[in-house]
Amino acid sequence: MEFVEELRNLKEQLKFNQRIKKTEGFRNIVLAGMGGSGIASMIFQELYSKVPVSVINGYEKLDFLSNETLFIATSYSGNTEETLKATEIASKAGCYIVAIGAGGKLPEYANEIITVPTKALQPRSAIGYQLMPLLLSFGLAEESEIDKAYELLNSLDSDNSEPLSHAKRIVEGDLLPAVYGSYPFKVVAYRWNTQFNENSKVLGIYTNFPELDHNSMAALPLAPNKDKIYFMAFDSDNKYVKKRIELTAKLTNTEFNMIKQKGSTLLERLFYMILYGDYVSYHIGAMRKVDPRDISIQEELKKELEKV
Amino acid sequence: MEFVEELRNLKEQLKFNQRIKKTEGFRNIVLAGMGGSGIASMIFQELYSKVPVSVINGYEKLDFLSNETLFIATSYSGNTEETLKATEIASKAGCYIVAIGAGGKLPEYANEIITVPTKALQPRSAIGYQLMPLLLSFGLAEESEIDKAYELLNSLDSDNSEPLSHAKRIVEGDLLPAVYGSYPFKVVAYRWNTQFNENSKVLGIYTNFPELDHNSMAALPLAPNKDKIYFMAFDSDNKYVKKRIELTAKLTNTEFNMIKQKGSTLLERLFYMILYGDYVSYHIGAMRKVDPRDISIQEELKKELEKV
Numbered sequence: 001m002e003f004v005e006e007l008r009n010l011k012e013q014l015k016f017n018q019r020i021k022k023t024e025g026f027r028n029i030v031l032a033g034m035g036g037s038g039i040a041s042m043i044f045q046e047l048y049s050k051v052p053v054s055v056i057n058g059y060e061k062l063d064f065l066s067n068e069t070l071f072i073a074t075s076y077s078g079n080t081e082e083t084l085k086a087t088e089i090a091s092k093a094g095c096y097i098v099a100i101g102a103g104g105k106l107p108e109y110a111n112e113i114i115t116v117p118t119k120a121l122q123p124r125s126a127i128g129y130q131l132m133p134l135l136l137s138f139g140l141a142e143e144s145e146i147d148k149a150y151e152l153l154n155s156l157d158s159d160n161s162e163p164l165s166h167a168k169r170i171v172e173g174d175l176l177p178a179v180y181g182s183y184p185f186k187v188v189a190y191r192w193n194t195q196f197n198e199n200s201k202v203l204g205i206y207t208n209f210p211e212l213d214h215n216s217m218a219a220l221p222l223a224p225n226k227d228k229i230y231f232m233a234f235d236s237d238n239k240y241v242k243k244r245i246e247l248t249a250k251l252t253n254t255e256f257n258m259i260k261q262k263g264s265t266l267l268e269r270l271f272y273m274i275l276y277g278d279y280v281s282y283h284i285g286a287m288r289k290v291d292p293r294d295i296s297i298q299e300e301l302k303k304e305l306e307k308v
Numbered sequence: 309m310e311f312v313e314e315l316r317n318l319k320e321q322l323k324f325n326q327r328i329k330k331t332e333g334f335r336n337i338v339l340a341g342m343g344g345s346g347i348a349s350m351i352f353q354e355l356y357s358k359v360p361v362s363v364i365n366g367y368e369k370l371d372f373l374s375n376e377t378l379f380i381a382t383s384y385s386g387n388t389e390e391t392l393k394a395t396e397i398a399s400k401a402g403c404y405i406v407a408i409g410a411g412g413k414l415p416e417y418a419n420e421i422i423t424v425p426t427k428a429l430q431p432r433s434a435i436g437y438q439l440m441p442l443l444l445s446f447g448l449a450e451e452s453e454i455d456k457a458y459e460l461l462n463s464l465d466s467d468n469s470e471p472l473s474h475a476k477r478i479v480e481g482d483l484l485p486a487v488y489g490s491y492p493f494k495v496v497a498y499r500w501n502t503q504f505n506e507n508s509k510v511l512g513i514y515t516n517f518p519e520l521d522h523n524s525m526a527a528l529p530l531a532p533n534k535d536k537i538y539f540m541a542f543d544s545d546n547k548y549v550k551k552r553i554e555l556t557a558k559l560t561n562t563e564f565n566m567i568k569q570k571g572s573t574l575l576e577r578l579f580y581m582i583l584y585g586d587y588v589s590y591h592i593g594a595m596r597k598v599d600p601r602d603i604s605i606q607e608e609l610k611k612e613l614e615k616v
Contacts, residue, residue: 027335028360035522049370052336052360057519059546060491062357081548082518174532176484178511183368194523201530203486203537205513210390211365214343215502218603222509224482224596228533229511238367240389243616247609288532295526301555308551 003199003285003292006125007278010271011153013128014146018114020098020137026070030095032056032086033074036124037101039194040074042187043270044134056086065093073097074130076116076123078104081305100130122293124198127191127274141267149268153275160279166232166257167283170202175230177284178205180212180256182241184266185234185273192232192277199292200284205229209241213248220252232257234273311507311593311600314433315586318579319461321436322454326422328406328445334378338403340364340394341382344432345409347502348382350495351578352442364394373401381405382438384424384431386412389613408438430601432506435499435582449575457576461583468587474540474565475591478510483538485592486513488520488564490549492574493542493581500540500585507600508592513537517549521556528560540565542581 028051031041038057045053054062059082065071071090075083078101091097091109099110102118116129135141156163170177177196181189186208193206207216220226233249233256236242249256259276263269285292336359339349346365353361362370367390373379379398383391386409399405399417407418410426424437443449464471478485485504489497494516501514515524528534541557541564544550557564567584571577593600 034519038519038522046368049362049368049372051372052362054357054360054362058491058494058516059518059548060354060357064357064359176533183366186366197523197525197527201527203513203524203527203531203534205511208366210367211342211346213606213609214346215505216511217505217606217609219505219509219511221605222596222598223511225484225536226511240367240613240616243613244609247612251605251608251612288530290530297529297559298521298525300559301521301525301552304555304559305548305551308548 001120004282006121007275007282008157009119009121009125010128010275010278011150011157013126013132014149014271016116016129016132017136017143018133020114020133021112022096023070023137026051026096027068028052028054028064029070029072030054030056030062030065030090031072031074032083034080034082035194036127037074037076037080037083037130039187039191040127040130040134041072042190043131046187047140047184048138058082059085061089065090065095067094067096069093069095071095071097072100073106074100075104075106076102076126078102078106081302100133122295124195128271135267141265145265145267149263149265149271152263152268152272156272156275156279163276163279164283166280167287170230170284171287173230175228176204177202178229178231180207180209180231180233182209182234182236182238185270188270188273188277189234191274192280195277195281196284198295199281200288201290202284209236209244213244217248217252220254230257231255232259234259235261309428312590314429315583315590316465317427317429317433318436318583318586319458319465321434321440322457322461322579324424324437324440325444325451326441328422328441329420330404331378331445334359334404335376336360336362336372337378337380338362338364338370338373338398339380339382340391342388342390343502344435345382345384345388345391345438347495347499348435348438348442349380350498351439354495355448355492356446366390367393369397373398373403375402375404377401377403379403379405380408381414382408383412383414384409384434386410386414389610408441430603432503436579443575449573453573453575457571457573457579460571460576460580464580464583464587471584471587472591474588475595478538478592479595481538483536484512485510486537486539488515488517488539488541490517490542490544490546493578496578496581496585497542499582500588503585503589504592506603507589508596509598510592517544517552521552525556525560528562538565539563540567542567543569
């Protein structure tokens with residue numbers, strides 16, 4: 001499969017309607033996942049707050065894990081080292097465990113398994129499979145909203161000249177991408193950055209409004225090599241955030257390339273913003289003539305680590 | 309006060325021993341704070357997990373807030389717009405509210421007030437005043453550990469040639485600083501970046517092990533202008549993290565300038581790592597001949613926002 005086909009597959013993943021059966025009766029929710037799978041966890045954490053939601057993406061241990069904790073581990077391969085370690089601890093603590101993935105060892109710990117279709121996708125391209133069970137099971141999206149979201153993604157698949165134009169300016173100007181998000185898409189800004197890392201093989205900067213007005217803002221007027229940075233800011237409906245973006249740009253004399261949201265539901269907007277960034281990353285990679293699929297160096301690291 | 313005096317004041321802040329009186333009997337803890345004050349909240353979130361800990365640093369609302377929530381709002385000025393908005397919501401939801409700050413409107417909402425000394429410090433330089441009540445009240449540090457931590461910070465105040473040498477290479481090479489942390493100092497890596505923003509007026513990159521091995525790592529061998537980036541990685545006691553740092557450097561052919569931790573207690577190490585980054589940021593600013601104290605542009609923004 002060409003990598004661009006992986007991006008076009010995202011809209012199909014909207015139809016993945018497996019749900020977590022037991023979602024009620026827990027005092028808190030903990031999600032574990034790394035990299036692409038971790039991002040689905042972090043997005044859920046940003047969006048859901050009927051109970052406290054925590055995310056583990058490393059070797060840290062949470063003392064409060066108990067049989068009142070719903071523990072959702074996501075790993076496309078089902079063999080991610082850090083996620084397995086965290087899930088083993090959660091299992092011993094008596095958590096109710098849901099595994100989301102396409103196989104591996106992870107399901108051995110699980111009270112419930114959400115098996116995602118194996119399509120030989122890169123884990124980061126399977127974000128729809130990882131997100132949809134979370135969104136549908138916890139009432140953050142409805143099945144009735146899927147058709148419209150599908151159409152919106154389809155239109156971006158057909159015409160991604162806008163993401164392409166950002167990619168062009170980044171590559172032709174030899175610029176470092178900086179992505180400024182805001183709630184409810186703070187984690188999507190992080191996702192853009194990680195897609196730039198893996199698909200485009202470039203590093204980048206990301207942060208969020210209003211937080212950046214308390215730190216990065218002070219650097220913007222005087223930052224060295226500022227003309228070598230390409231600033232993108234997600235547009236917002238929040239009137240305070242909107243005003244902050246406008247004033248930050250003006251006061252610091254910075255050009256923010258605004259990324260407009262499309263869609264009326266959260267589902268549409270969320271997937272549109274994800275796919276938009278995917279396309280920017282893809283086009284940067286294509287123009288740089290790097291292989292967007294190639295993450296063999298990360299695989300090599302995993303093999304070396306198994307010897308530890 | 310010269311800005312370097314603000315850094316030297318950090319060790320004195322270790323002696324600030326006010327405690328939160330009511331810390332037990334809550335199902336969860338929520339902290340609110342922006343910028344420098346938000347970092348104290350985020351550090352606590354990273355370190356404490358006897359109950360779930362959430363952080364608000366923006367306009368987002370948490371649905372689970374209730375009279376079983378301990379809500380700790382930190383604002384040095386006591387007038388931070390986002391923090392006041394979040395605290396008002398928490399107050400209506402019946403949370404038990406602790407205000408940490410030096411005055412302003414925030415105490416009006418509070419069941420308990422931790423009044424930090426007013427020393428005309430920049431909020432980001434008052435991080436000790438914001439952290440100590442959290443660390444002492446929740447058993448993350450003991451008063452008996454303070455003397456040794458004081459001595460350690462004092463030795464860094466007396467000889468900060470090591471942070472200076474990093475700053476020199478960054479400024480002389482016209483390099484972008486990249487900070488790679490790891491638990492329990494993921495947020496400290498973020499703190500370094502924000503100190504570079506405000507004190508040095510430079511932008512930067514930050515992320516953490518092991519997470520970066522799932523994304524940034526793929527970019528490291530092929531990233532454009534990689535020779536214009538100065539990579540710093542916090543050394544770690546965790547054998548997996550240690551191995552990951554070593555292998556990531558080797559496989560991607562990247563030079564990580566290692567930042568060694570000092571101290572035996574968490575208190576010592578935490579404040580040492582904070583102050584170390586403060587000094588790097590201070591020296592970068594001094595060499596660039598910018599005013600590390602000047603964040604007038606952020607003040608200007610606040611005034612403009614009051615008109616909204």
